[in-house]
Amino acid sequence: MAFTIGVNGSAHNVELEGDTPLLWVLRDVLGMTGTKFGCGVALCGACTVIIDGIPRRSCVTPISSVGEGAVTTIEGIGTTPQGRALQRAWLDLDVVQCGYCQSGQVMSAAALLMATPKPSDSDIDAAMSGNVCRCGTYQRIRAAIHQAATSRAKADDV
Amino acid sequence: MSESESVLPLDRRGFLKVGAAIGGGLVLNLALPVALKSTWAAAAAGSSNFAPNAFIRIDRTGAVTLVMPMVEMGQGVYTALPMLVAEELEVDLDQIRLEHAPPNDALYANAILHVQTTGLSSSVRAFWTPLRQAGATARTLLVSAAAKRWGVDPTKCQARRGVVYDAAAARRLRYGELVDAASALPVPAPDSVLLKQPKDFTLIGTPAKRLDSPDKVNGKAQFGIDVKVPGMKFAAIAISPAFGGKLRSVNEAAALAVRGAHQVVRIDNAVAVVADHTWVAKKGLEAAEVRWDDGPNATVGSGDILRQLEELSRQPGAVARNQGDAQKALAAAAQRFDVVYQLPFLAHAAMEPMNCTVHLRKDRCDLWMGTQAPTLTQALVAELTGLPKDAIKIHNHLLGGGFGRRLEADGTLLAVRIAQHVEGPVKVIWSREEDIQHDMYRPAYYDRLSAGLDESGKPVAWIHRVAGSSVLARYAPPLFRNGLDFDAVEAAAEPPYDFPNIHVDYVRVEPPGIPTAFWRGVGVVKNVFIVESLIDDLAAAVKQDPVTYRRSLLGHNPRALGVLNLATEKAGWGQPLPPRHARGVSLQSAFGGYMSQVAEVEVARDGTVRVSRIVCAVDCGIVVNPDTIAAQVEGGSLFGLTAALYGAITLKGGRVEQSNFHDYRPMRMNEAPTVETHIVKSMEAPGGFGEAPCACVTPAVTNAIFAATGKRIRTLPIDTGQLKS
Numbered sequence: 003m004a005f006t007i008g009v010n011g012s013a014h015n016v017e018l019e020g021d022t023p024l025l026w027v028l029r030d031v032l033g034m035t036g037t038k039f040g041c042g043v044a045l046c047g048a049c050t051v052i053i054d055g056i057p058r059r060s061c062v063t064p065i066s067s068v069g070e071g072a073v074t075t076i077e078g079i080g081t082t083p084q085g086r087a088l089q090r091a092w093l094d095l096d097v098v099q100c101g102y103c104q105s106g107q108v109m110s111a112a113a114l115l116m117a118t119p120k121p122s123d124s125d126i127d128a129a130m131s132g133n134v135c136r137c138g139t140y141q142r143i144r145a146a147i148h149q150a151a152t153s154r155a156k157a158d159d160v
Numbered sequence: 161m162s163e164s165e166s167v168l169p170l171d172r173r174g175f176l177k178v179g180a181a182i183g184g185g186l187v188l189n190l191a192l193p194v195a196l197k198s199t200w201a202a203a204a205a206g207s208s209n210f211a212p213n214a215f216i217r218i219d220r221t222g223a224v225t226l227v228m229p230m231v232e233m234g235q236g237v238y239t240a241l242p243m244l245v246a247e248e249l250e251v252d253l254d255q256i257r258l259e260h261a262p263p264n265d266a267l268y269a270n271a272i273l274h275v276q277t278t279g280l281s282s283s284v285r286a287f288w289t290p291l292r293q294a295g296a297t298a299r300t301l302l303v304s305a306a307a308k309r310w311g312v313d314p315t316k317c318q319a320r321r322g323v324v325y326d327a328a329a330a331r332r333l334r335y336g337e338l339v340d341a342a343s344a345l346p347v348p349a350p351d352s353v354l355l356k357q358p359k360d361f362t363l364i365g366t367p368a369k370r371l372d373s374p375d376k377v378n379g380k381a382q383f384g385i386d387v388k389v390p391g392m393k394f395a396a397i398a399i400s401p402a403f404g405g406k407l408r409s410v411n412e413a414a415a416l417a418v419r420g421a422h423q424v425v426r427i428d429n430a431v432a433v434v435a436d437h438t439w440v441a442k443k444g445l446e447a448a449e450v451r452w453d454d455g456p457n458a459t460v461g462s463g464d465i466l467r468q469l470e471e472l473s474r475q476p477g478a479v480a481r482n483q484g485d486a487q488k489a490l491a492a493a494a495q496r497f498d499v500v501y502q503l504p505f506l507a508h509a510a511m512e513p514m515n516c517t518v519h520l521r522k523d524r525c526d527l528w529m530g531t532q533a534p535t536l537t538q539a540l541v542a543e544l545t546g547l548p549k550d551a552i553k554i555h556n557h558l559l560g561g562g563f564g565r566r567l568e569a570d571g572t573l574l575a576v577r578i579a580q581h582v583e584g585p586v587k588v589i590w591s592r593e594e595d596i597q598h599d600m601y602r603p604a605y606y607d608r609l610s611a612g613l614d615e616s617g618k619p620v621a622w623i624h625r626v627a628g629s630s631v632l633a634r635y636a637p638p639l640f641r642n643g644l645d646f647d648a649v650e651a652a653a654e655p656p657y658d659f660p661n662i663h664v665d666y667v668r669v670e671p672p673g674i675p676t677a678f679w680r681g682v683g684v685v686k687n688v689f690i691v692e693s694l695i696d697d698l699a700a701a702v703k704q705d706p707v708t709y710r711r712s713l714l715g716h717n718p719r720a721l722g723v724l725n726l727a728t729e730k731a732g733w734g735q736p737l738p739p740r741h742a743r744g745v746s747l748q749s750a751f752g753g754y755m756s757q758v759a760e761v762e763v764a765r766d767g768t769v770r771v772s773r774i775v776c777a778v779d780c781g782i783v784v785n786p787d788t789i790a791a792q793v794e795g796g797s798l799f800g801l802t803a804a805l806y807g808a809i810t811l812k813g814g815r816v817e818q819s820n821f822h823d824y825r826p827m828r829m830n831e832a833p834t835v836e837t838h839i840v841k842s843m844e845a846p847g848g849f850g851e852a853p854c855a856c857v858t859p860a861v862t863n864a865i866f867a868a869t870g871k872r873i874r875t876l877p878i879d880t881g882q883l884k885s
Contacts, residue, residue: 030437035386036379045821076379100234101376102511102560127830138798
């Protein structure tokens with residue numbers, strides 16, 4: 003079947019079965035490899051993208067369900083104010099280690115800040131506990147989310 | 161954005177042009193003398209050796225390219241190793257570009273491991289001197305070239321940030337302007353160049369930002385799984401679920417009926433479907449109705465392995481250490497302890513599942529992946545394909561976690577065996593289920609210990625028998641001598657305490673069919689847990705505070721005492737805590753450094769364990785990047801804690817029972833404690849650090865559980881059922 007999906011503001015035409023997960027469309031068909039495969043069953047969050055402001059595990063999101071939804075991936079999140087603030091905080095605090103899960107971490111965090119600009123620790127736990135990091139960078143992820151939220155709040159004051 | 165965004169840490173095409181100096185210019189190929197030590201163990205314990213390994217390139221534009229001999233898998237070497245060079249080369253980190261090294265033991269061997277392999281927390285220890293010498297040699301040549309052009313004494317010139325200045329700083333030449341002249345000068349012997357005194361370091365010891373961060377937060381970082389090769393197809397694989405089983409049948413027609421599936425590849429113990437993309441390959445595999453013959457291990461279960469360990473651990477083993485007469489001292493002891501510790505198989509479960517992309521042609525084989533052992537992999541692929549080694553092109557990448565899993569070439573060899581049947585390049589990706597069920601596992605262990613105390617409570621006898629699979633015997637057979645696996649007894653044979661009579665031995669017990677491998681923290685992880693648990697028992701038996709008791713046994717070990725005192729002071733040891741909360745302490749000497757941790761734990765009435773805080777003191781000698789030390793303490797502690805709380809690979813019917821992150825649980829954010837790091841300032845040689853915190857954390861937590869509940873954990877993972885009250 004033919005599908006047209008919007009990713010980071012660009013339309014892409016693909017010819018695929020409707021059950022194909024968005025993850026493999028992005029990675030294998032469109033060549034956008036920033037979105038990662040980790041578990042295939044929505045247990046680790048490495049494949050997280052944002053569709054219309056909502057974080058989605060792309061490994062279990064069939065392309066047929068995307069429809070007109072605006073897909074944002076790690077390659078495009080830096081154009082959003084939340085994504086930009088988070089990327090800056092991630093660099094300031096040197097969050098990453100191996101880095102493989104970090105696309106998904108940044109995407110889940112961006113969706114959190116879009117919905118909850120000033121999250122509490124328990125908001126962060128709720129939004130981020132689906133994202134696994136085997137290197138154990140959680141402490142810095144938490145700090146970076148708080149820092150990004152604070153920097154956004156300051157930016158809004160100006 | 162921040163300044164560091166301007167860094168381009170990795171040139172993705174870099175590996176294709178290694179050895180070719182861009183735009184002419186200086187190619188410094190630093191051949192350094194090798195002083196081989198007789199064993200890995202001896203080398204690991206001590207100093208850095210010289211090895212022919214470093215490779216600096218500066219082009220006429222002044223761009224400095226460093227070829228990284230060790231791989232980046234999160235541990236921070238792509239920042240620490242450049243810092244060593246930059247300190248002496250007198251360039252800033254933002255002036256450096258990095259490339260992955262091609263496989264070449266002659267140029268890039270790690271002086272501790274003797275091969276181009278990243279492991280055993282050895283990178284900084286092995287390259288501490290060679291990479292500083294590499295930088296100093298290059299700087300010396302560039303300064304000499306400038307001095308010659310000006311007709312002045314080179315010792316009166318100075319280099320700063322890639323520029324040479326004369327004595328009055330009146331004249332200046334950029335490195336890029338000097339590369340041709342510098343190339344014409346004779347290269348001094350590496351040990352003839354003067355290295356900075358530690359007090360003069362301007363970069364080493366400062367918290368530098370990681371060079372690999374920017375591309376890891378915007379999706380640009382390239383892991384092995386991300387490679388794009390023109391014409392590439394995608395393969396999904398199934399491997400015999402039972403270890404040692406064989407493929408019996410495949411419904412090829414059903415697999416190929418899936419649109420976009422092109423080929424079914426059968427090899428003796430696995431089957432692959434090759435397709436237009438991964439999802440189609442997975443669907444083809446699902447449709448293929450694969451049947452297996454389970455083979456000789458079809459009935460093996462965890463109980464069999466435990467019985468085998470229990471039985472064979474009764475036999476005496478190869479002696480790792482024998483000092484005094486431990487048996488005699490035990491017989492005469494006032495108090496005696498006999499305990500058994502059991503540890504499970506563990507999977508690595510790196511976030512990046514196993515994968516390899518292969519393009520096999522008649523006369524060459526290109527491989528794209530992230531590997532900790534590129535030269536080993538190259539040799540094994542040469543052997544498999546019959547091609548000469550230099551026809552095996554390893555294109556190494558960033559690793560999405562290694563933890564020891566990517567020391568192994570099994571996944572690569574499987575991919576090559578599939579590629580032998582495929583025209584053109586093919587990317588083979590394992591599902592998470594395959595990754596967990598066909599890992600090569602941290603061995604299960606069964607250790608027997610006896611300790612004897614004299615009237616005053618001092619341990620006069622210490623006997624420790626380690627029993628389990630020998631990874632070393634398979635991975636590095638020449639290092640497995642007289643039945644002794646020095647890795648399996650590391651930190652058991654040389655505990656930090658004064659034991660007048662100590663006997664430690666090792667019994668090799670190979671489980672049927674189950675492949676074993678190194679796992680982050682190697683033998684140290686299990687042994688520190690066991691030694692620190694028993695010491696805690698002894699302290700309790702003589703009704704002494706666990707810290708006081710440890711202190712009393714550290715008379716000869718000031719660095720160990722130093723970290724113990726620092727950790728307990730920072731943790732507020734002895735200060736009151738709410739009911740059901742307690743602190744536990746641990747101490748270790750391993751990987752050339754010292755560490756002590758204090759864990760604060762709460763045990764709920766239902767037995768649930770919550771670790772709220774970990775305080776860690778480290779003395780790992782001279783620190784290259786203190787922020788990396790802190791990051792490794794934070795992450796390594798969680799890695800070890802994950803295994804202690806949840807980690808177990810169990811077997812039934814010859815196959816692994818766990819399959820994904822629901823039953824092989826990683827620690828998640830809502831469960832993670834806060835971790836504090838305190839570094840002892842030291843001028844000792846640098847110690848290794850990527851693995852140390854994984855070990856120290858577990859006994860700190862189990863000792864805290866003991867303090868809270870009176871229950872001693874001697875089997876991992878922690879059974880919270882037994883902690884109910």
